[in-house]
Amino acid sequence: MAFVVTPWEVSGEIDYKRLVKEFGTQELDAKLLKRLEKHTGELHHLIRRKVFFSHRDLDWFLKEYEKGNKGFLYTGRGPSGKTHLGHMIPWILTKWLAEKLKLKLYFQMTDDEKFLFKEGLSLEEATNYALENALDIIALGFTPEQLRIIIDTKMSGVMYPEAIKIAKRLTFSTTKAVFGFDNSTNVGSIFYTCMQAVPAFLPSIAAKKKLPCLIPLAIDQDPHFRVTRDIIQKVGYPKPAILHARFLPGLQSAEGKMSTTDGDPDTQVIWTTDDPKTVKKKINKYAFSGGKDTVEEHRKKGGNPDIDVAYQYLTFFEEDDKKLEQYYKDYKAGKLLSGELKTILIDKLNVCLSNHQKKREAARKNLKKYLATPEEFS
């Protein structure tokens, strides 16, 4: 089946194995995971379950790490709306990596990108979303020392002069081929990828030292670095390493990506600010079920967890492998009904979210401490 994965469009049933081939990345194999585990002491369930499934040069990043050249992490967000659970997945793993590997995280808020690519979104709105979204990343438990949030339009004084160094070596041809741009694309969108390249080497400038960079991201963001990794090296900094995540599916199908672009977002996504009642309603009403049509039939033939959104979400949010395995078996055997599985997920999510929301609101008064300033990099 046809599918599309670019930074601005994800559609169809995504074949992740084919993406690895098409994008020219490498699968995350057992040997490399073992090597990572040596440093982290354990493997996060998102890695054990292959939510992070592919990489570029993670081996090199670990080699540098082992030599004592510890580098930093970089990820980000295009602030065009509220944060939903799909956005949180790469951030949760990034937080874990930051903690276990004791690395600083640079988090980019691409308000310029969202303004340029989204019809009807003002720059002011995009910047305001950046500040709201920032609360979600802070809520994961960083100190201001560990997390520096780079809002593009607030940091363009240091970023634009670096971005043009990337831009000088990137032709329209290349962006056409990789991003699908054409003659009707606006010139800001064409330039933009150069701004996304900058945080991968900005810390090196400040440190006056070539620091290795690891970028955990959802696979749709890979094209940005596919076109700029070589250029980053040519302008004098290490090629960033990349860790690719697959997508958390939307409520209505276990395939694809949680996204607000098609139809009513409240039938597709769970916001990080949803209250327990809303979460319950959304899961019960919209989450696609792999169960049978009647209880009798379900008891007899069992459900299909592989296409069941509630089960799929549990693979992202239930840390305990044994519990997860039990759910899988019981659901398949018809012992666990679709409604029961949904209730397990609802309870799990509501515990996570209530905890997250408390930290998120607490973050509001400290927000400013996390925002990077041009002075930090000069």
Added chain:
Amino acid sequence: MAFVVTPWEVSGEIDYKRLVKEFGTQELDAKLLKRLEKHTGELHHLIRRKVFFSHRDLDWFLKEYEKGNKGFLYTGRGPSGKTHLGHMIPWILTKWLAEKLKLKLYFQMTDDEKFLFKEGLSLEEATNYALENALDIIALGFTPEQLRIIIDTKMSGVMYPEAIKIAKRLTFSTTKAVFGFDNSTNVGSIFYTCMQAVPAFLPSIAAKKKLPCLIPLAIDQDPHFRVTRDIIQKVGYPKPAILHARFLPGLQSAEGKMSTTDGDPDTQVIWTTDDPKTVKKKINKYAFSGGKDTVEEHRKKGGNPDIDVAYQYLTFFEEDDKKLEQYYKDYKAGKLLSGELKTILIDKLNVCLSNHQKKREAARKNLKKYLATPEEFS
């Protein structure tokens, strides 16, 4: 004859009348000049001699001026090398306008542009040229209050967020058509014109008021504003008015533009830092002469001032109309020899340059006071 005029290429014998048609500008007519003279008290010789020959919306700018909505002036320089006399022409008139109309001048140094467009030029070099070139504009006699110099890479913190508002409304198609870009153009060059648009409305942002802007420039820069004037209006600021200058010719031909791009620049241009001996040598050796081959023939048939570079330069630098007329007549009549005309020019230029060079060096210690800071605009 074929000629090309774009911001990055000027070649051939330029037909200025045809440019007015092709660019869709308007000739500067007697009526409009009279109106300008009402406010300036006199007309600068560069205007009397039609060095400034064309405009866009100067009538509107004067109308606003007459209503008391005084606005500001904006011009600039692409810092890819030292300043030569050709660069100074629009600046000299701009200084005169600033003085007579009591307007502030924003002067943009496009170090980003020159870095992006010029192979082999580093960004650091471009920025250093910007600082050197700044001395030449300051030397014209501005106070720091009257002249604010905007170095793009030093001001991108306030400029980039405004430039993307222009960029969102400008397609690659348009830049292709107007600037001749193609698929092999780098994405920074494609974006750049948006940065050149910003100083036309940045003062309005700071003043929280729609200020009229008048941009005196050499005609090759017109395409930048041809593509962005309408957009500037769409994002909420007045369309800037424009005054177009023709080019000071290079030493070797009275047609075309003084430029360093073809051959040895020292056979083409006079730098603002040239000493009297160098000026003398360059004019005597390289300035194309409209005189006859022998003194006898010249005395008999007379010279042709219209193709004589020395005479043409005097139309730019000799303020006195009567003197100029006399040179024209005497040269044509064969009374004035080519060498004599050159000596008149050499003496004239060396007085101007020695005066300029003193002020230029004096400007060095005050340079910093003239450089705009992001804080001025926030």
